[in-house]
Amino acid sequence: MxxxxxxxxxxxxxxxxxxxxxxxxxxxxxxxxxxxxxxxPPTPTATPAPPETAAGGGAPGIGGAAWAPTPTPTPPAIEKTLAWSEARPQLPLDALGEVAWDTALREGVIRPRKDVGKPARDDDFLFGFDFFFPGPDPLFDAFFPHSVHTRWLACSSCHPAIFPVRGTRFSMADVAAGEYCGRCHGKVAFPLSSGCSKCHTKVPAFKSHTPRSKGVYGDIEFTAHDQTAPVPPAYFPHWLHRIRFRCSACHPDTFEMRKGANPIKMTEIQKGRYCGKCHNGSVAFAVAFDTCYRCHKPAQERE
Ligand code: HEC
Ligand code: HEC
Ligand code: HEC
Ligand code: HEC
Ligand code: HEC
Ligand code: HEC
Structure with missing residues (x-):
């Protein structure tokens, strides 16, 4: 028994x-x-998981009905404008009055394509592993939502270039000096000054005392331009491109993600490299004598 x-x-x-x-x-x-x-994963209060991500929307699944290319949907209304003064009122803002780019993407205000020539697909790949970087005090732990980032960026923009191994240790001073998270935040992604509580989610949200940015951060001035050239230096408005394309359409394959790191020349553009990947008359306006000024526009004439 x-x-x-x-x-x-x-x-x-x-x-x-x-x-x-x-x-x-x-x-x-x-x-x-x-x-x-x-x-x-962090506490659910940090960044609410976007509702459409769980089920993957209506994207064709493996083993489902035969795959058919998604017809390219009409671009969202915001793509009709080329002026920031007209685009900004269409974009959602966060509690601090900064553009809430990720909300804009989730709400469909913008529908940026992952790459050139491929139709926009809404099946965002989310690498759902969100965590906190431990701070010196638990109050200052920093929230890192992998999921938000993989909606925009290619893995290879961060791995191994910025975060090679697990357990990287760095401080706020490093971030403020433009390293680690500061490679993007404070440049193209939301500004550090008014975004403390977006990363330090355990600190109660507070109103920033620094004057809020005009929201149009991330414009690139090509300062290495030959000053004897008959045109002013080219400029690149990130906002205008990111409402149409994810970061992964350009980084890291077409442009290294550091200001001044790409030796761009008109001859290269005309061969279809760099800006010429799109500015070829099919994806975007082509280089021609009546378009020089659109890229080589003096600062005071930009909207
Ligand atoms: C893009 C995300 C991000 C933003 C925005 C941000 N921080 Fe940090 N912060 C970090 C990370 C990552 C660390 C390092 C890990 C940790 O200590 O939590 C850090 C560390 C800190 C620390 C710990 C001590 C130290 O010096 O490393 C303090 C205090 C701090 N930040 C304050 C702030 C304040 C104040 C702001 C707003 C002006 C701010 N942070 C904005 C990501 C951010
Ligand atoms: C915005 C930058 C960024 C992007 C984009 C990104 N990651 Fe990460 N990843 C990080 C950071 C930060 C860590 C933590 C690194 C650390 O602790 O030092 C991390 C950690 C990881 C880890 C854990 C490593 C380990 O040893 O446990 C894996 C796995 C990972 N990432 C995979 C991916 C994949 C797959 C993608 C693309 C789908 C991706 N990451 C995109 C920033 C990023
Ligand atoms: C390669 C560029 C890149 C790096 C590096 C990066 N981020 Fe981001 N991050 C973005 C982009 C793009 C967004 C989308 C929102 C935006 O553009 O303002 C974002 C969004 C976020 C959000 C969510 C805000 C929201 O709207 O929900 C948090 C929190 C955040 N990042 C924290 C961090 C922290 C902490 C680090 C460093 C460990 C880091 N990020 C490194 C590009 C980056
Ligand atoms: C249409 C192409 C394109 C898209 C889309 C794009 N970028 Fe860029 N990015 C560029 C170019 C061009 C530069 C300038 C490179 C140079 O100066 O050599 C640049 C530079 C940068 C830099 C360096 C800025 C500095 O001051 O050092 C960062 C960071 C960056 N991009 C992040 C992003 C992020 C994050 C996204 C998505 C939210 C994004 N980019 C979307 C083309 C693009
Ligand atoms: C799609 C944007 C774009 C258009 C359109 C464009 N350029 Fe450029 N151009 C650039 C970029 C980016 C650079 C590299 C940064 C710089 O030197 O300002 C550049 C560089 C230059 C240079 C510096 C030397 C060289 O050869 O690269 C000259 C001169 C120049 N462009 C003239 C022109 C003329 C003339 C036109 C019209 C026929 C034109 N560009 C149209 C983006 C553009
Ligand atoms: C991934 C594709 C892509 C790349 C790469 C790209 N652009 Fe664009 N760009 C566009 C699209 C699309 C527009 C919207 C206008 C259109 O459809 O013709 C645009 C618009 C612009 C405008 C606004 C023009 C105006 O009249 O307001 C400027 C300036 C510009 N691009 C400069 C550049 C420069 C400089 C580069 C390279 C450093 C570059 N772009 C790379 C796709 C791209």
Whole structure:
């Protein structure tokens, strides 16, 4: 009798162990006993998961109906304008009055394409592993939503260029000096000064005392321009391009993500490289004598 019970116990221990292991596949904590897994997700209050991401919308699934190319939808209304003064009122703002770019994307105000020549698809790939960088005090832990970033960027923009290994340690001073998160934040992504509580989500939201930006940050001035040339230096408005394209359409393959790092010349553009990937008359206006000024526009004439 006794022996029989022991045997019975042994027979269900194995399946139970298997079940625990299998269940581990959906449980980070259990998995971490066996494997090197990413840190745990943050509290749900930080950035609410966009509703459309869970089910993947109406995107064709593996094993579903035969795949058919999604017809290119008409571009959103905001793409009709080339002036920031007209675009800004169409974009959602965050609590601090800055453009909430990720909200704009999720709400469909903008529909930036992932690459040139491919139709816009709404099946955002989200790498759902969001975590906190530990701060010196838990209050100053910094929230890093991988998911938000993979909606915009290619993995290769950050790995290994900015974050090669796990467990990188850095401080706010490094970020403010333009390294790590500061490679994008404070340049093209939301400004550091008014965005403290977007990263430090455990600090109660507060109104910034610094004057809010005009919202049009990230314009690139090509200062390496030959000053003896008959045209002023070219400029590149990030906002105008990012309402049409994700960062991954340009970075890191077409442009290295550092100001001045790309040796752009007109001869290269005309061969279809750099700006010429699009400014060829099919994706965007072509280089021609009546378009020089659109890229080589003096600062005071830009809207
Ligand atoms: C883009 C995200 C981001 C923004 C915006 C940001 N921080 Fe940080 N901050 C970090 C990261 C990452 C760290 C390093 C890990 C940690 O200590 O949490 C950090 C660290 C800190 C620390 C810990 C001590 C130190 O010097 O490293 C303080 C304090 C801090 N930030 C204050 C601020 C304030 C004040 C603002 C607004 C002016 C701000 N941060 C904006 C990401 C950000
Ligand atoms: C905006 C920058 C950024 C982008 C884009 C990005 N990551 Fe990360 N990733 C990070 C940061 C920051 C960490 C934490 C690094 C650390 O702790 O030092 C990280 C960590 C990881 C880790 C954990 C590494 C480990 O050893 O556990 C994996 C895996 C990972 N990323 C995969 C990806 C994949 C796959 C993509 C594209 C779908 C991607 N990342 C896109 C910034 C990024
Ligand atoms: C390669 C560029 C890049 C790097 C590096 C990067 N970010 Fe971001 N981040 C973005 C972009 C683009 C967005 C979308 C919102 C925007 O553009 O303002 C974003 C959004 C965010 C958001 C969400 C804001 C929202 O609207 O929900 C947080 C929080 C954030 N980043 C924190 C960080 C932290 C912390 C780091 C460093 C560990 C970091 N980011 C590094 C580009 C970057
Ligand atoms: C249409 C192409 C295009 C798109 C889309 C684009 N960029 Fe850029 N980006 C550029 C060009 C061009 C430069 C300037 C490179 C140079 O100076 O050599 C640049 C430069 C940068 C820099 C360096 C800025 C500095 O001051 O050092 C960062 C950071 C950056 N981009 C981030 C982003 C992020 C984040 C996104 C998406 C939200 C994005 N870019 C979307 C073309 C693009
Ligand atoms: C799609 C944007 C774009 C258009 C259109 C454009 N350029 Fe450029 N041009 C650039 C960029 C980017 C550079 C490299 C940065 C710089 O030197 O300002 C550049 C550089 C130059 C230079 C510096 C030396 C060289 O050869 O690269 C000259 C001169 C020049 N352009 C003349 C022109 C003329 C003339 C036209 C009209 C026929 C024109 N560009 C149209 C983007 C453009
Ligand atoms: C991924 C495609 C892509 C790349 C790469 C690209 N552009 Fe554009 N650009 C566009 C599109 C699309 C427009 C909107 C106008 C249109 O449809 O012709 C535009 C518009 C512009 C405008 C606004 C013109 C105006 O009249 O207001 C400027 C300036 C500009 N681009 C400069 C550049 C420069 C400089 C580069 C290279 C450093 C560049 N672009 C690279 C796609 C691109």
């Amino acid at each position: 006794m022996r029989n019970r022991e045997q019975k116990e042994r027979t269900w221990i194995l399946p139970a162990l298997l079940a625990v292991l299998l269940c581990g596949a959906c449980n980070r904590k259990t998995l971490s006993i066996f494997f090197d897994v990413p840190p745990p």
